[in-house]
Amino acid sequence: xxxxxxxxxxxxxxxxxxxxxxxxxxxxxxxxxxxxxxxxxxxxxxxxxxxxxxxxxxxxxxxxxxxxxxxxxxxxxxxxxxxxxxxxxxxxxxxxxxxxxxxxxxxxxxxx
Amino acid sequence: xxxxxxxxxxxxxxxxxxxxxxxxxxxxxxxxxxxxxxxxxxxxxxxxxxxxxxxxxxxxxxxxxxxxxxxxxxxxxxxxxxxxxxxxxxxxxxxxxxxxxxxxxxxxxxxxx
Numbered sequence: 001x002x003x004x005x006x007x008x009x010x011x012x013x014x015x016x017x018x019x020x021x022x023x024x025x026x027x028x029x030x031x032x033x034x035x036x037x038x039x040x041x042x043x044x045x046x047x048x049x050x051x052x053x054x055x056x057x058x059x060x061x062x063x064x065x066x067x068x069x070x071x072x073x074x075x076x077x078x079x080x081x082x083x084x085x086x087x088x089x090x091x092x093x094x095x096x097x098x099x100x101x102x103x104x105x106x107x108x109x110x111x112x
Numbered sequence: 113x114x115x116x117x118x119x120x121x122x123x124x125x126x127x128x129x130x131x132x133x134x135x136x137x138x139x140x141x142x143x144x145x146x147x148x149x150x151x152x153x154x155x156x157x158x159x160x161x162x163x164x165x166x167x168x169x170x171x172x173x174x175x176x177x178x179x180x181x182x183x184x185x186x187x188x189x190x191x192x193x194x195x196x197x198x199x200x201x202x203x204x205x206x207x208x209x210x211x212x213x214x215x216x217x218x219x220x221x222x223x224x225x
Contacts (some may be wrong), residue, residue, distance in 0.1 A: 041219050
């Protein structure tokens with residue numbers, strides 16, 4: 001079945017460092033891909049999404065490109081801030097539209 | 113304000129004592145779903161509902177029940193909770209259109225002793 005694998009954390013960076021969180025997927029057909037962010041004590045919020053190959057999703061300085069050839073959707077940010085500290089989840093929705101598959105989550109801590 | 117509201121936020125109970133976690137959304141969303149979040153496993157879907165009176169099992173439905181009598185409400189029922197149901201639970205909703213994003217509640221942390 002469909003699945004998502006994302007890099008294990010935790011990840012600790014200094015402010016203004018470059019961030020990459022790797023995400024790869026296995027799916028039938030052409031899934032839609034998502035990144036969600038979870039701040040402490042809150043539910044998940046959509047960060048960005050991409051619905052077809054070569055699409056780039058972006059929001060709040062974060063970017064991810066849907067790479068079908070490598071089945072990847074890596075999250076990047078050029079300069080992280082302390083306020084970016086959170087847990088990040090990669091997810092996919094398959095063709096049947098009823099099932100969202102989530103990765104295990106990657107905890108990011110940004111230090112001043 | 114558009115939101116998904118879950119109650120309670122925290123719940124401690126004992127094995128076998130029936131409980132209900134409520135979920136309500138004010139966005140007129142057709143689709144609602146329950147997930148549990150466990151360390152190292154991400155979120156796993158328990159049940160989902162495409163619309164009123166239409167519910168279906170997700171990946172981990174055992175030990176849970178749901179109902180969808182009204183569009184806005186989607187309660188999660190544990191008839192006889194067990195310690196392995198100790199987890200963080202999230203309700204989510206979205207429009208029925210393909211690729212609509214999920215909107216999540218703030219979670220319910222359940223401890224079963």
